[in-house]
Amino acid sequence: MNIHEYQARELFEKFGVATTRGAVASTPDEAVAVAQGLGTKEFVVKAQIHAGGRGKGTFQNGFKGGVHITDSVEKVRELAGQMLGQVLVTHQTGPEGKLVSKVLIAEPATIAKELYFAILLDRASGAPVIIASTEGGVDIEHVAEHTPEKIFREPIHPTLGLQAFQTRKIAKALGLTGKQITAASKLFSAMFKLFLARDCSQIEVNPLVITKTGELLALDAKFNFDDNALYRQPEILALRDKSEEDPREVAASEFSLNYIGLDGNIACLVNGAGLAMATMDIIQHAGGKPANFLDVGGGASKDQVTAAFKIILSDPNVQGILVNIFGGIMDCNIIATGILAAAKETALSIPLVVRLEGNNVEAGKKTLAESGLAVISANDLDDAAKKIVAAVKKAA
Template sequence: MDIHEYQAKALLAECGVPIPRGGLAYSPEQAAYRAREIGGDRWVVKAQIHSGGRGKAGGIKLCEDAHEVENAAEELLGKRLVTHQTGPQGKVVYRLYVEAVTPIRTELYLGFVLDRKSERVMVVASASGGMEIEEISQQRPDSILRVSVEPAVGMKAFQAREIAFGLGLDPALTSEAVTAILGCYRAFRDLDATMVEINPLAVTEDGRLLALDAKMTFDDNALFRRPNISELRDKSQEDPRETQAADRGLSYVGLDGNIGCIINGAGLAMATMDMIKHAGGEPANFLDIGGGASPDRVAKAFRLVLSDEKVEAVLVNIFAGINRCDWVAEGVVQAVQKIDLTVPLVVRLAGTHVEEGRQILETSGLPIITADTLAEAADKVVDAWRQSRADRA
């Protein structure tokens, strides 16, 4: 789960990370009020969307007075920002963060990620802040510092000091840097985060250390024990299909193809999408309905997949272990009977009670195409999709 910049800053500030003065705004008038409340003579108005690259997309405005703040807010609110991370569909701006402008001497990069290969929290830092870490690794790979944290003891102050020294910070800032670095680690560990990123971590002209931008993501599977984090979720920034699936306990990722997939098991889902591509088609989604695929759950999956207007054919691929093929078949039949299915449907069942499941499909009287193997199912759904498109043409 992603959160907004202002939310990440608030969480990090609670852990001792220094941040500039700022305030949230939902309207131009409120933005101008925030600027006057913050004080100073220059402010920056930032669009709050779940994406990096906002500045290049025109989502960050520098303002000299409250009137400019109001105009900038009016321009940004309701605007659809398209960045290199959002894709061509972009994301709509519904809230803004107004912040005091900070004179910057140096920009640094600081990130905490979970390195699955080493099974450790990895700290990544660079003296080249203000750029995406991918750009830094390409343009200045020697500037990147990496420190692995031993989970049995956690991050220690000496490691934070090593990072501060490696970034070339003034010795007078070492104490502040250690506090900020350990605060980020504490937020990462205690809140079940999967990433904490401060970019840039700025050294100001008056010799302070401030987190000018912050990003945090969290482990969805741990949200049940972090209600304070779960409440920060902004569904307006998510794919509505993925939000709908998550609310129904389904694992869904929207793609750009036109063949909908309903599958149990993440590995089987990946293999199915590969086979669809191999057969010449394009999957419209990744959908794992899980091991306990009851008829009601299958019906929910159908409604979710068919809510995507791009879907022109559907492939159901179930390998039943703890599940049962007859249950899945009943769910497929119920879904097709209740939903006005206007696209071809291919079903491949294997595993527990497979014969009973196939019999239910055959005796249903519904236009369901069956297949015995994954390769056959992929070929049939791509052929059915092509035929359907030709018929409509």
């Protein structure tokens, strides 16, 4: 789950991470009220969407840039009016862009130096790791490709946590000196406390800035949270903005389905993430292109299968469906019943290939065979991929 920049700033303030003052607005009048409340000479107006590259983005109405600095309260109103209710396109949104429904109004920082700081969950070690660089303000991928020597990594012990000597070590690696090291240690410790307390999988601050007066401030942040821990994070779950997400993924989450939309034309319905990945690969190998990742889990019900079909068919690019089920815990006959119910309820008119294996598979195959519906049965995964690719080409 992702959150907006203004929500990240609210978390920073709660956990004592130094940042600039600001607040969010949903209308031009609210933006003016926030600006007047700040009492500064200049104001930053930033479009709020779940995507980077906002400053270099372009609105579909032709207005350039999702980040502007102005010294006029009335200009704040004008900028907010040009952003709110408009679609912003950046290199991360794709050509469809994202609708801006909120803007952040904040005091600007007089930046002397931009740094990069992130806490990530290192899957290899199963523990957090800090990544820092003196090259802030640009994509860390660019730094890794062109100047990897400027990236500093500091692993964090999973039980001891971030130690004081490590915060000083990171600060010195970033070129900080004197009182800045003390400020950085405080900021890094607060950030790690936030990382643990809110079950984060990533906190990326880019840029972390040194101001001309020597202050250290976290200006912009990207958060990711462990979806499996959201049940114990009601405060974080309340920050979810479903309008920023693929509506198919939102619908899937309501039925405890794992769905990610892709740009192909052959939909997959599979139980198990590993099997789903293998199914996508073999479709590609057979000459097709997967339209989604969809894992119904180890014990899907008839209602979940029906919901999965409806989500799949909401994608206009889908021209065929491959169901690949290995029944360990799951009963293949229950899946077969769910498939038939879904096919009837959705008036399925595109090719459907089903491969069943495992628990009660013979009953499942019999249910499909006696249904009278045009379901193509497959013996194994390779056979299933070849059949769905051929069926889609024939129907085209």
